[in-house]
Amino acid sequence: MEQNPLFATLEINRRPRRGDAVPYVPLHVTDSADRYSRQEILPGIGKGGQELLGRSHAVVIGCGALGCGVIDQLARAGVGKLTIVDRDVVEWSNLQRQTLFDEEDARTGQPKAVAARRRAIAINSTLAISAHIADLTHENAESLIIAHGKPDLILDGTDNLETRYLLNDLAVKHGIPLVYGGVIARRGMQMTIRPGRGPCLRCVFPEPSSNGEAETCDTAGVLGAAVAIVSSLQAAAGIELVVNPDRETKPCLIEFDLASTRFRTIDLSAYSDSASRAECICCAKRRYEFLSGERTRPAATLCGRGSFQIPAAGSRIDLSRLASKVAPVAPVTANEFFVRIAPRPGVEMTVFADARAVVRGTANEGEARALYDRYVGA
Ligand SMILES: [Zn+2]
Incomplete structure (x- = not known):
C-alpha cells in the first residue's frame, strides 16, 4: 500500500514512544526571536x-x-x-x-x-x-x-x-x-x-x-x-x-x-x-x-443573616418589563409591588419599584451586587 504523505508528516511530528525504531526528531523549531x-x-x-x-x-x-x-x-x-x-x-x-x-x-x-x-x-x-x-x-x-x-x-x-x-x-x-x-x-x-x-x-x-x-x-x-x-x-x-x-x-x-x-x-x-x-x-x-461618588449607588447593607439590601438608585423600575426580561432565564414571581427572582436554589432577590432590592442567601455584598447587575442591570 502506498503511504499517505500527510500520515508520514504526522508520524514525524508525534511525541516519541518507547521502542521507536528511529529516534524522534522535531520537524522544525523556531527561535523565540521570531515571535513578533x-x-x-x-x-x-x-x-x-x-x-x-x-x-x-x-x-x-x-x-x-x-x-x-x-x-x-x-x-x-x-x-x-x-x-x-x-x-x-x-x-x-x-x-x-x-x-x-x-x-x-x-x-x-x-x-x-x-x-x-x-x-x-x-x-x-x-x-x-x-x-x-x-x-x-x-x-x-x-x-x-x-x-x-x-x-x-x-x-x-x-x-x-x-x-x-x-x-x-x-x-x-x-x-x-x-x-x-x-x-x-x-x-x-x-x-x-x-x-x-x-x-x-x-x-x-x-x-x-x-x-x-x-x-x-x-x-x-x-x-x-x-x-x-x-x-x-x-x-x-x-x-x-x-x-x-x-x-x-x-x-x-x-x-x-x-x-x-x-x-x-x-x-x-x-x-x-x-x-x-x-x-x-x-x-x-x-x-x-x-x-x-456623586452618582454611585450607596453600598449594599447587611440586613439579617445572609441578606443584603441594595439601596434605591434614584430612578424607578418598570416591574412588568423586568419580570418579562428575566422570565426566560430564571424563575420569577411578580406582583404590583415587587419582582422576585430565584437565580439558583437557596438564593432569592426581591426587586422593588424604586430599584431597591433585597438579596437573600448570598455569601457577601459583592455577590449580591453582582446578581443585581446581572438580572436588573446597572
Ligand atoms: Zn464629553
Missing part, C-alpha cells in the same frame, strides 16, 4: 512599533468575555505590561465565550483575574502581568489604575454601565485613552475615547439608560462570535494607540448586528467641535460625577 515577526512586517508597526508595544502598559477592567479576548490578543501582540481587574470567579456558563478559561477553572471556581493572568503568562512569559481580584468602585479606581504609574490605555471589559461611566470619568480626568466595547446577543459596538482629541462617552451618551431596562448578557444571551469581533476591534484600537499615538483619526463608533450581518461606522466628528462638546458634564465641565 509577522506583526513587525506590518506597515505602521515595524521594529519601532514593536518596541513601543513592549514598553506599554494596558489596564483591562473586567475579565469576562471581552476582557478575555482583549487580554489574549494584547499578550500575544507583546504589550509589555498588563493590569487585570475583575471581581468574579469562573463559572461553567462562562466557558462558551470566555476564551482564557477552561473546565478546571470552572470546576474549582478560580478568580477570573488569577486564571486570566496564569493563562496570559503561559501565552507570553516575557510580560509583566498583575491581577487584582476587586470590584472597581469610585473609591478604589484611581489607586488600582493610576497607583503604579499612568497607563498608556484602559480597555473596558466591564458588564455594567455604572463602571463604564466611572472609567470614562477617570480616563478624561487623567488624559488616558479608553477603548470602550459592548456586546449583547448578536450585537456589538466599539468606540475609542481619546481625551482632549475627541468626544468622550458622555458626549455621545450623556446618561446611562435607566434601571431595569438595559438588557444584560444574563437576560438576553450573547454569542461568542459577536464577542470575538468586539474584543478584536478593541485590541486593534489599543495596539494602534500605542504604535501611532499621535495619529489623527476621525472619532467614530462601530456597531454591528450579526443577525442581519449589518456593520456600520458612525462618524462622531459632530461631537468633536467645541460648541457641541461645551455641554458635556464630564469632558467640558470637568465634573466627574461617577468618579467622585
